[in-house]
Amino acid sequence: MSALLELDGIAIRYGGNTVLSGLALSVGQGEIVGLLGPNGSGKSTVLNAVTGFAPLAGGEIRFDGRRIDRLTPQRIAQLGIRRTFQLPSMPARMSVLELTMAASSERHGLGAALLRGRTMRALEDATRARARALLDELKLSAVAQLPAASISGGQKKLLGIACAMMTEPKLLLLDEPTAGVHPNLRGELVAELRSIHRLGVTLMVIEHDMHFIRELCDRCVVLDRGSAIANCKPAELERNRRVLDAYLGRAHAARQPLEAS
Numbered sequence: 001m002s003a004l005l006e007l008d009g010i011a012i013r014y015g016g017n018t019v020l021s022g023l024a025l026s027v028g029q030g031e032i033v034g035l036l037g038p039n040g041s042g043k044s045t046v047l048n049a050v051t052g053f054a055p056l057a058g059g060e061i062r063f064d065g066r067r068i069d070r071l072t073p074q075r076i077a078q079l080g081i082r083r084t085f086q087l088p089s090m091p092a093r094m095s096v097l098e099l100t101m102a103a104s105s106e107r108h109g110l111g112a113a114l115l116r117g118r119t120m121r122a123l124e125d126a127t128r129a130r131a132r133a134l135l136d137e138l139k140l141s142a143v144a145q146l147p148a149a150s151i152s153g154g155q156k157k158l159l160g161i162a163c164a165m166m167t168e169p170k171l172l173l174l175d176e177p178t179a180g181v182h183p184n185l186r187g188e189l190v191a192e193l194r195s196i197h198r199l200g201v202t203l204m205v206i207e208h209d210m211h212f213i214r215e216l217c218d219r220c221v222v223l224d225r226g227s228a229i230a231n232c233k234p235a236e237l238e239r240n241r242r243v244l245d246a247y248l249g250r251a252h253a254a255r256q257p258l259e260a261s
């Protein structure tokens with residue numbers, strides 16, 4: 001499998017605090033990779049680095065074979081990398097449909113602003129049709145006309161995915177997609193992400209819900225204090241001593257009858 005995303009020994013520092021140190025990680029074309037680790041281990045920082053919001057202190061990031069770590073966030077997004085947020089904040093006045101349609105302007109860019117008359121209307125009609133289809137697929141049609149800020153936490157998560165999908169990304173980075181989503185709806189979220197994946201979108205998912213990870217991911221990378229400590233199938237995580245040490249502490253892991261990792 002060819003690598004779509006490659007992080008090659010990346011380092012991120014904030015002041016004197018080293019948040020990522022020499023992290024190597026790759027995501028193959030068409031894979032679904034889980035990014036795990038205890039709180040503060042650096043998972044969101046990885047997404048910030050890939051999307052161009054956290055400058056590297058060392059190392060390289062390549063996407064589709066091309067170096068991207070010196071590009072602007074906007075250019076990186078245009079190349080086909082999109083992310084969703086752990087706690088999405090929504091504008092108070094725009095409706096769910098308007099916000100979804102607005103997300104596509106990042107894809108059409110300045111070119112769309114120069115269109116006139118019939119061409120502009122045709123683009124708007126196509127954008128509206130795509131937004132409606134995505135909202136339908138993500139079961140948000142019933143709230144399409146409501147203010148985006150008024151919908152539930154779980155619906156905001158789905159709306160974040162709809163907005164990201166408007167730009168037809170190659171790689172979608174999801175930051176805790178189940179946070180704020182009712183446990184009964186998490187199975188549906190897995191199904192939605194699987195159908196997005198079937199469209200040819202590669203996924204990297206930060207998540208704490210292990211059941212969700214097992215259902216969705218092909219492979220997991222586990223971070224601890226800014227370094228990767230495991231790279232394995234989800235089913236192998238609970239037998240991995242380094243992972244248990246990181247999550248539960250060494251004292252606890254020493255008491256467990258574990259297989260060697």
Ligand SMILES: Nc1ncnc2c1ncn2[C@@H]1O[C@H](COP(=O)(O)OP(=O)(O)OP(=O)(O)O)[C@@H](O)[C@H]1O
Nearest residue numbers: 014015017019037038039040041042043044045046
């Ligand atoms: N902009 C920033 N400035 C200073 N420190 C930061 C910044 N962003 C993150 N950090 C620090 O980097 C470390 C890793 O943070 P990060 O948010 O990447 O962890 P995480 O694994 O995503 O945690 P969580 O699971 O709690 O979301 C933390 O110690 C955090 O305080």
